[in-house]
Amino acid sequence: MPNIAAVLREEISRLSRKEIRSQVDATKKATAQHRRHIAALKRQVAQLERKVALLSRKVFDTPQAASGASTATRPRFVAKGLRSQRKRLGLSAADYGKLLGVSAQSIYNWERELASPRTEPASRLAALRGIGKRQAAERLKQLRSAKGPSRPKS
Numbered sequence: 634m635p636n637i638a639a640v641l642r643e644e645i646s647r648l649s650r651k652e653i654r655s656q657v658d659a660t661k662k663a664t665a666q667h668r669r670h671i672a673a674l675k676r677q678v679a680q681l682e683r684k685v686a687l688l689s690r691k692v693f694d695t696p697q698a699a700s701g702a703s704t705a706t707r708p709r710f711v712a713k714g715l716r717s718q719r720k721r722l723g724l725s726a727a728d729y730g731k732l733l734g735v736s737a738q739s740i741y742n743w744e745r746e747l748a749s750p751r752t753e754p755a756s757r758l759a760a761l762r763g764i765g766k767r768q769a770a771e772r773l774k775q776l777r778s779a780k781g782p783s784r785p786k787s
Contacts, residue, residue, distance in 0.1 A: 707752050708759035716744045718762065722769045731776055732769060733757050 719729045719740070726744075727737035735754055742748040750758060764772075 708755045710743075710749055710755050710758065712744050712746045712749075715740075715758065719744075722764075722766055724769060724773075728773055732761060732772055 719726070722729070724732070725737070726740040730737045730740045733740075733754055734757065735750075739748070739750075739754075743750055749755075761769075
């Protein structure tokens with residue numbers, strides 16, 4: 634015959650395991666639910682970080698001219714680029730200066746980096762970057778005809 638103490642110990646162990654299992658199951662369910670929630674939050678944070686990065690690139694990479702004329706940045710100026718564009722168009726410094734509304738001496742100084750254009754001429758330079766030889770010749774012709782025939786000085 635089994636010992637009563639041994640039977641009682643086994644029964645207590647069985648009941649305690651059953652009770653612990655019922656308590657642990659609720660904790661396991663809550664833990665799984667919390668982990669799913671944390672994973673969803675992590676995905677949401679990653680998505681928002683991507684959006685912030687994209688928006689910050691758009692804000693910091695776009696020119697400021699869209700936000701207002703008072704905060705407009707000056708176009709980039711490189712003397713070597715000015716020289717190569719003038720040569721590409723086949724224009725003298727005087728003719729190129731007429732296109733921009735400045736003197737030939739200014740063009741000369743800009744090309745040799747003795748001076749740099751102010752904001753207004755720099756923006757006109759940027760506008761001339763996309764024109765070709767024919768367009769430059771047409772603009773010069775229009776400028777010359779607008780001034781009228783030149784008279785010899787007496």
